[in-house]
Amino acid sequence: MQLSTLLKPEAVRVFGKMSSKKRLFQELGEIAAxxxxxxxxxAVEALQDRESLGPTGVGHGVALPHARLAGLEHVRAAFVRLEKPIDFDAVDRQPVDLVLALFAPLNSGVDHLKALALVSRTLRDATVCEKLRANTDPATLHAVLTEAQASSQAA
Incomplete structure (x- = not known):
């Protein structure tokens, strides 16, 4: 599984200020649409339903919201970099500025878990997160995300 197949360049955005997690989910829904x-x-409803089970803020300013949706054939992703971090009820109580959302088919089982593991590994890399935080161009952010995985697989 490749991040480049999950995340289209047009599904990468940068926002200066976001008022809340709910508003962020609305933007992620629009990006996915x-x-x-x-x-x-x-998409928004599915993200909110999943979030109600427990926060998806994994720490170090990173959140990995995810949801399963009917009518979807493959796992898809959307990435948002926030210039002003927001409260996300993360495990370390730190605000979040890097958000990679996954949308999976209802019956995606293993693929959904593989995709979650992939994005989690990618965003646990401090160097990748530094590069993401240092850039505001969506094309550059997409390249950082997809090249990070390619270089880690080559090693």
């Missing part, structure tokens, strides 16, 4: 043709409202 535009990049992958998903229903924005269904």
């Amino acid at each position: 535009g990049a992958y043709g998903l229903s924005a409202s269904e």
Whole structure:
């Protein structure tokens, strides 16, 4: 599984200020609708439903919200870099500025878990996070994310 197949360049965005986690989920829904043709409202509802089970802020300013959706054939991703971090109820209580959301088919079982493990590994790399935080160009952010995985697999 490759991050480059999960994350389209047009599904990468930078926002200066976000008022709340709910607003962030609305933006992620809009990104998923535009990049992958998903229903924005269904994506938002699925993210909120999953988040109600427990926060997806994994620490060090990173969140990995994820949801399963009907009508989706493959796992897809959206990435948002926030210039001003927001409270996300993360495990370390730190605000979040790097958000990689996953949208998976309802019956995706192993693929969903593999995708979560992949993005988790990628965003646990402090060097990758530094590069993401140092850039505001969506194309550069996409390249950092997809090249990080390619270089770690080559090692």
